[in-house]
Amino acid sequence: MAAPGWSDRVRELLRRMNSFHGAGSSKALCLPLRVAGQQVGHVPQAVAKRLCQYPSVFSVSQGKEAPAYMELNVQLASWEQRTAAVQEVLQELRDQQAFPCLKEWREELYSVRPYFCDTPLFSMERAATPLLGVKRYGAHLNGYIWQNGQMYMWLARRASNKPTYPGLLDNLAAGGIATGLGVTETLIKECQEEACIPPSLAAQAKPVGTISYTYEGAHGGIYPECQFVFDLELPEDFVPQVGDGEVQEFYLWPLEKVKEAIGSSDFKPNCAMVALDFLIRHGYIQPDEEPHYVELVEGLHRTL
Amino acid sequence: MAAPGWSDRVRELLRRMNSFHGAGSSKALCLPLRVAGQQVGHVPQAVAKRLCQYPSVFSVSQGKEAPAYMELNVQLASWEQRTAAVQEVLQELRDQQAFPCLKEWREELYSVRPYFCDTPLFSMERAATPLLGVKRYGAHLNGYIWQNGQMYMWLARRASNKPTYPGLLDNLAAGGIATGLGVTETLIKECQEEACIPPSLAAQAKPVGTISYTYEGAHGGIYPECQFVFDLELPEDFVPQVGDGEVQEFYLWPLEKVKEAIGSSDFKPNCAMVALDFLIRHGYIQPDEEPHYVELVEGLHRTL
Structure with a gap:
């Protein structure tokens, strides 16, 4: 050939x-990540399972007829609260060596927002963005x-x-x-x-x-x-x-x-x-x- | 405001x-149209139902675990055969005034192919392309x-x-x-x-x-x-x-x-x-x- x-x-x-986007990808299995009612990422199943162990921060909601999605606790109402809560979870996962990408931890906060122009809803360690599928x-x-x-x-x-x-x-x-x-x-x-x-x-x-x-x-x-x-x-x-x-x-x-x-x-x-x-x-x-x-x-x- | x-x-x-692509569209309900194993369109449910009345030309295949799709009869093996068979169905639907877009019938054949560069798999009346969701x-x-x-x-x-x-x-x-x-x-x-x-x-x-x-x-x-x-x-x-x-x-x-x-x-x-x-x-x-x-x-x- x-x-x-x-x-x-x-x-x-x-x-x-x-x-x-291709055949055989995990796309269909990922959970949309919603914060304050807006989608900001895609969470792979294995990550979602782990994040559900922190129900005061992450939870999976099942709409009536809509597909499931992962949500940041709505009581975390400000940038500061969300950032602190997410960072604490990620630090713990890093200590547990839960995901390989966390080895590249950079101490560099990265903004998370539905669109580029929006005010950030929270910030998170840059090395961890692939876990939440944040753009x-x-x-x-x-x-x-x-x-x-x-x-x-x-x-x-x-x-x-x-x-x-x-x-x-x-x-x-x-x-x-x-x-x-x-x-x-x-x-x-x-x-x-x-x-x-x-x-x-x-x-x-x-x-x-x-x-x-x-x-x-x-x-x-x-x-x-x-x-x-x-x-x-x-x-x-x-x-x-x-x-x-x-x-x-x-x-x-x-x-x-x-x-x-x-x-x-x-x-x-x-x-x-x-x-x-x-x-x-x-x-x-x-x-x-x-x-x-x-x-x-x-x-x-x-x-x- | x-x-x-x-x-x-x-x-x-x-x-x-x-x-x-938007919320509330018929996308999830459309059937992919396959010809010779390749996808060339998206067929709305109402159209698919009607086309199934011509089983020698159109049929719906249900894969084992895959979603359903509409297929052109594989025995229609050449451009000529497919074009003639599809055209006959569309003419009949036109005579029956089955779909409003067929009122704009132009007697203009339009090529259908998986990608722009491919050899056309068949041709069809241009006014009817929206029924099969052909690009x-x-x-x-x-x-x-x-x-x-x-x-x-x-x-x-x-x-x-x-x-x-x-x-x-x-x-x-x-x-x-x-x-x-x-x-x-x-x-x-x-x-x-x-x-x-x-x-x-x-x-x-x-x-x-x-x-x-x-x-x-x-x-x-x-x-x-x-x-x-x-x-x-x-x-x-x-x-x-x-x-x-x-x-x-x-x-x-x-x-x-x-x-x-x-x-x-x-x-x-x-x-x-x-x-x-x-x-x-x-x-x-x-x-x-x-x-x-x-x-x-x-x-x-x-x-x-």
């Missing part, structure tokens, strides 16, 4: 990054130049000592949106820290949409993620510099080489998706030439 | 255009100019005698993809017919992605649609002309006016979505200013 072509390899990438947000930059009528894209190679995806290709700059920071603010901060792009230049980056996907982790955690995407046309003579050491090297590649890399295993998966979105939006991929054009666009935008 | 703002009106538009494809053009550092968009107003959405705003050119025509080919044809854009100019339009949505019609039909989107920067002095009479007038509007129109009821709904996608991709809508930015992008790309 012939090796799968570019198109098939990219479809496989998108299937993997949307494994929560994470980030900002990614496509940095490019025009040279002799051709487009070239700047890519980064992640440092080999990064805890996640060491040595893989990355967008020119990217990072998670921490509590209290705006989207553009996060982008400008990452541009400065990771690639030494001065804020005055980074501020010219153009917001061009988002990509959304949800995958299941190896240990059953749920990862709904949404990345805000920015394009920045850089001066032809601009050269990014390694900043905080999270990157080992930068490359300026023609789009054909970027396209090939997207279909390889050399790219951090969600960064490959951001680059693919760039190639599509800039007309580098043609609907009459790429047989799975529709599927590729849809795979970049899967809603929970 | 204050009148809903732009953001709320656009969210409502996207909810309406994705009503099949329709089209191509839409965002025509724009730059003038004094500002972007302006060309829009069309549909003729008042059009059978659908008379008198509403439309993209500069747009149309459904008929069997045998490619995506770009369709776009170029519509540009010529609707706005007198010469093929040499239309061919410079850049494919920039798709929008996808699924709504339920007033009479219970299912409308999964996917529009291929193109951007075309026009010469500053270019003026579109009314071609085949489907348009009554063209406007060249600043983006602020286009944005306002998107949040009004003056726009044909899917064309408003195409224009919204343009505003987002061109950075005219900012993630830190538009509270429902994520929801808007996701609403333009709902997968079945």
